[in-house]
Amino acid sequence: MATGIWTALGDPHRRRLLDLLRQGERSVGDLVAGLGLTQPATSKHLRVLRAAGLVQVRGDAQRRLYAVTPGPMADVDVWLAPYRQLWNERLDALGRHLDADVES
Amino acid sequence: MATGIWTALGDPHRRRLLDLLRQGERSVGDLVAGLGLTQPATSKHLRVLRAAGLVQVRGDAQRRLYAVTPGPMADVDVWLAPYRQLWNERLDALGRHLDADVES
DNA sequence: ACCGTATATGCCTTGACAGGCATATACGGT
């Protein structure tokens, strides 16, 4: 059940992997090239992402095609939501402040 | 400049701290009680949050009152945005699928 | 000046994680 979504997203390499996968399915080889890490290291990151439910795998002959499954990110989004409201309030306040400056 | 926003938010205790601070300013003592950790451990978490620009401190006699400054979370939000679009598409697709089922 | 309260910092141990290399496994082609 989406163990460690934050941990999974905490690593920059893994975020980069997801960004690469946003363009569509990619083989591990492609991802290795895109990451600059070794193949084993890349595979391990993919494992973490899979465990977190953030990616899906599909076998294609000896290749494995990964695709992003963003569902679990909703958890992060949900946590973030109340704060989004907070920082929007502050931006609004800033906007009003600037408007007031202009008017004065 | 908001170093390690993901790292800062990665720890559950720190997220809990932020959730506590969402209600308003709190002293370290209050936060210690709310966390269940020791006071030094709590202070260290607060240090990380401060370094990430997620909280602000204000001195009040010997107490230090912390308040949340959610600005840096926008970075996370920005990163998340394209995926939000992705999972909304999927939810929409699911919705259409269910509608189709209902219609059939 | 001293003391108590509130908070921060230092030191230490432990556990988790990343990444490299070597190796195992999966699979198709011949």
Next chain:
DNA sequence: ACCGTATATGCCTGTCAAGGCATATACGGT
């Protein structure tokens, strides 16, 4: 059956972060 390609796993090492305890610092009251 064998081989090459593609990917996963095991093992090892270094790094880093968390949390506990002891201690330093800040500050107000007396």
